[in-house]
Amino acid sequence: MGGRGTSSAATGAGEGWSPGGEPPDLVVHAAGALVGGGLRPATVTVVAGVVREVLPLDRAVRGERTLELARGEVLLPGLVDTHVHVNEPGRTEWEGFATATRAAAHGGVTTILDMPLNSLPPTLDPAALQAKRAAATAAGLAVDVGFWGGLVPANAGSVRALHEAGAFGVKAFLQDSGVPEFPPVDAAGLRRGMAQLAGTGSVVLVHAEDPAVLAAAPGPQGRSYPAFVASRPPAAEAAAVRTVVEAAAATGCRAHVVHVSSAAGVAVLRQAKAAGVPVTAETCPHYLALAAEDVPDGAPQFKCCPPVRGRADADALWEGLLDGTLDVVVSDHSPSTPQLKHLDTGDLGTAWGGISSLEVGLRVVWTAAHERGVGLDLVADLMARRTADLAGLPRKGRIAPGADADLVVFDPGAEDVLRAADLHHRHPVSPYEGMRVRGAVRLALLRGTDCRAGDRRGRLLVPERP
Ligand SMILES: [Zn+2]
Known part of the structure; x- marks a missing residue:
């Protein structure tokens, strides 16, 4: 500065x-x-x-x-990442507010929204939301933080309490979430929760993989990446997105499909949007920039659910972003301990699924966008203004009078090689190790002050919806 x-x-x-x-x-x-x-x-x-x-x-x-x-540098709004698993309290050894928000700041992300699962307790009622807020405050925040709640069978009839307590919306799974304290809802449970939130301005986020289609697929085991992808086929995503679309149409509640990974998922969403269903959707850096054809066997740092698929799926996701079928790009930053990643055995059946990309998302997406001739203006819009609008944060994600001065100086022409050891999240595990990327975050301001040094200026946010 x-x-x-x-x-x-x-x-x-x-x-x-x-x-x-x-x-x-x-x-x-x-x-x-x-x-x-x-x-x-x-x-x-x-x-x-x-x-x-x-x-x-x-x-x-x-x-x-x-x-x-400086010449060549551009001023972007601070990014708003609406899909981050901080895991604190309860699984702070996986990640935590101090490390996650510092990684965010270094990645040009000045606002994160924390997911309701993998922490203990999961964010399923106002008391758990309060526990999150207390943990975040005690840990100290380099950037601003808001919270999603969770929708599970046990709270489907009372989920409006989370909305009233200041959750930005609630997230549900249709299949096993990976942790026992956050069970999936069936189609009826999803509708029950959505009916509670219809008309409130809130939104229900859904991890869309159909449990019946998954159950019929061969189970994942061993080191083969193609076998892992086959265990979670695109048909599971397409079927689950249909379930979400039908629930949104029936209840009138806004639905948002998280981490869309396949051409089949995009196709269902395109139809639903054309029919006027209140549904939005996101995809993530790894689905846009990586391809199954390049993923080695026995490398669980690439494991996430749904999986990184082939190049044709990545092409379809970019098409979806360009024609408005997909609305936003978020990290789905989902760390665990290196032990749980089973990097030693490389077993994709037992390894934790999740990729930590809070700090590298902008550079990874910009690199892939540049290769495809997509402009930085669209990339920044997908990762800042539109995510802010999805969440209900009119003063975030834009450079405009009255908005918070969350500003990022980005050098889009810089080149770098990513090293997991240089990143600021808790564990240096990354599928991007050694990847050549474009762009560098030169400065990240939160309300006008550099937030990368780890100063604790971040605040807790609640949605501002009309
Ligand atoms: Zn997630």
Whole structure:
């Protein structure tokens, strides 16, 4: 960051302070800033951690501090990652708020929403949500954090209490979640929960793999990656997405399908959207940037559920993003201990499924996007404004007057080789080890202050829906 009032723009006389009283705390000059959906030159003024104005670049404005972006750097809104498993309290040895939020800050992610499972207790009632908040506060947060609740058979009739307590929505599984304290709902249970939340503005997130289709597939075992993929076929995703779409249509409750992985899933969603069903969907960096053809056998760092599939599926996911069938890109950051990953035996049947990509998601997605001729403006929109809108955070994910000054300086032309040991989440396990990526996060501001050093300036968030 530039020193106090040292840049040429800041010393330029003439127009002086922008209207509105006291001088800005921070003035940012960027030849490229993501404003209103496109990259354009802008001067951004910040007062008390909030963007006050977005002005033409040539406007001379004096501020307490001035930040002049270097040639080639762009100013993005801080990313909003709505799919993160922090696992604290209860499985803090897998990850935790301090490590997850520091990894987020280094990845240009200034807001995360924590998933309700893998922590103990799981976030299934207001008391558990309060336990989450207490754990997060005690751990200290480098970035802002909000919470999803969970929908399971036992709380399907009372899930509205989580909404009223400030959960952003609730997540459900249709098949085994991987942890016994978070059992799946069937189609009737899903509808029961959705009926409770219809009309509230809340949303039900669903991990969509159909249990009957999974049960009919060969079980995963051993080191073969193709065998693991065959154990979780695209037909399971397509069937489960149909179940979700039917529940959304029947109840009128917003539904959101998490981590779509297949062309078959995209096709069902495309039809549902055309029919006007209130459903949105996400995909993740690993489905967009990795391909089954390149995944070695016996490498559980690549294991996640649903699995990374073949190149044709990745192509279909990109198509879905480009035509609006898929709405957002999120990390599904889901760490565990290295022991649970069974890196020693490489057994894909017993290894924990989950990929930790909070810190590398922007670079990995931007690298894949660039190869396909997709612009950084769309990438940033998919990972910031649209995720903020999905969650109900109108002051996040955008560079606009009144929004929090969560700002990221990104150098899209930089090149780097990813090393798990350099990352800030708890355990240095990553399928991206050795991957050549484009882009570098040069600075991440949370309400105008650099958040990468691990300062505990992050706050707890609740949704702001009309
Ligand atoms: Zn997840």
